[in-house]
Amino acid sequence: MKLELIVLVIIVIFVGAFAYVSSTGNHEWGGADDQQENVVHELTGGTYQPWFHSVWEPPSKEIESLLFALQASIGSMIIGYFLGYYRALSKMKKAATATEQEGKSNA
Amino acid sequence: MHIMEGFLPHPWWEIWFALSLPVVAYGIYRMDQIIKERRETLPLLAVSGAFIFVLSSLKMPSVTGSCSHPTGTGMGAILFGPWITSVLSMIVLIYQALFLAHGGLTTLGANTFSMGIAGPIIGYFVYKSAMRSGLNLYAAVFLAAMLADCATYVVTSFQLALAFPAASGGVFASFKAFMAIFAITQVPLAVVEGAVTALMFKYFIQLRSDVLIRLNVVSASVIKRLREAST
Numbered sequence: 586m587k588l589e590l591i592v593l594v595i596i597v598i599f600v601g602a603f604a605y606v607s608s609t610g611n612h613e614w615g616g617a618d619d620q621q622e623n624v625v626h627e628l629t630g631g632t633y634q635p636w637f638h639s640v641w642e643p644p645s646k647e648i649e650s651l652l653f654a655l656q657a658s659i660g661s662m663i664i665g666y667f668l669g670y671y672r673a674l675s676k677m678k679k680a681a682t683a684t685e686q687e688g689k690s691n692a
Numbered sequence: 693m694h695i696m697e698g699f700l701p702h703p704w705w706e707i708w709f710a711l712s713l714p715v716v717a718y719g720i721y722r723m724d725q726i727i728k729e730r731r732e733t734l735p736l737l738a739v740s741g742a743f744i745f746v747l748s749s750l751k752m753p754s755v756t757g758s759c760s761h762p763t764g765t766g767m768g769a770i771l772f773g774p775w776i777t778s779v780l781s782m783i784v785l786i787y788q789a790l791f792l793a794h795g796g797l798t799t800l801g802a803n804t805f806s807m808g809i810a811g812p813i814i815g816y817f818v819y820k821s822a823m824r825s826g827l828n829l830y831a832a833v834f835l836a837a838m839l840a841d842c843a844t845y846v847v848t849s850f851q852l853a854l855a856f857p858a859a860s861g862g863v864f865a866s867f868k869a870f871m872a873i874f875a876i877t878q879v880p881l882a883v884v885e886g887a888v889t890a891l892m893f894k895y896f897i898q899l900r901s902d903v904l905i906r907l908n909v910v911s912a913s914v915i916k917r918l919r920e921a922s923t
Contacts, residue, residue, distance in 0.1 A: 588830055588890065588891055588894050589891065591887065592887045592888060592890070592891045595883060595884060595887045596884060596887070599752075599880055599883075599884050602754075602755050602880065603753045603754075603755075606753075606755055606756075606757055607753075607757075610757070612757025612758070613757065613758065614753050614757060614758060614759050615758050615759065616751060616758065616759050616760070617754075617758050617759065617760040617873050617874055617877050617878075618693070618694045618696070618760070618794070619696075620758065620873045621695065621696060621699065621852060621870065621873065622696065622699070624852075624856075624869050624870055624873060625699060625852070625856055627869070628856045628857075628858050628859075628866055628869065629856060630859075633701070633856070635696065635697065635698030635699050636698050636701065636798075637697055637698035637796065637797075637798045638697060638698060639697045639789070639793035639796060640790065640797065641790065641791070641793070642793040643791070643792060643793060649792060652791050652792050653749045653751075653792065654749075656745055656746075656748075656749040656784075656787065656788075656792075657745070657746050657749040657750065659742070659745060660741075660742040660743065660744075660745030660746035660749070661742070661746055662742075663738050663739065663741075663742035663745075664739050664742045664743060664746065667735040667736075667738060667739050668739070668895060668899070670735065671735065671895075671899035671900050672899055674899075675898075675899050675900075
């Protein structure tokens, strides 16, 4: 349980930092990836034009968040499935060896 | 770390593709091999891919007032090495480029290089050398995953700086400008990623330490020591 506690503390600090920062001023909470555009703009004096555009863009914020949620849920489903599978497997192995030993001691 | 669609000019987007594609191709070969010869590792491979799926979809707020996302590649790098992790990362990057307008098809080569190759290579070697120096397993995993995450963003800044050198100060000045976006934002996220990855390893050790030994991730003596420490 020690490691779980450490991880929990790290996450609480992380959330606490978010709460503190958002209470101390106005922040956009925009994506860091999107800020590249501004830096490129500054560095080139606004002359650079992206030469290719996304083949498809989510038509709205809602649909974008749907697709992000879908990505995360597919991933968590797989993780949960296999960790559960492993857990059951190791339990059954333990049970099997236990009955085996019982059988030996009875004989 | 996603360089946006169309934001790498000629010849840089081709260069990063030329560097990434051979690695991914060899990664596919290695993955095929491991699936055929060691079927018992398949669940861990799926979990490694899924872990990248989950973590790279989470845009988390950081102390700088902007959001970024972890990469999740450290786990795959430790378990299966950088070759195979490059394939897993590319799958995620293609999904995000096609359906989320996040990253892009023309910048796929560069993004695969930073997230799927450079980060995992750092993570892999940090893990191996930390284990050799006798560090606690979970501390080694934490360091590896955290530094893989950070390295990815350093490489992204470098890729952008090479493509857009500043008029005064050149590549180095640009590098500093791009690093300014990512550096502080990313560190807290990398710490969380490292911690969560270490926790995942705790469960792997509990449940399938035999597969980890066969993958040459940990030695039997390390597992024995961890077991003794926990009881």
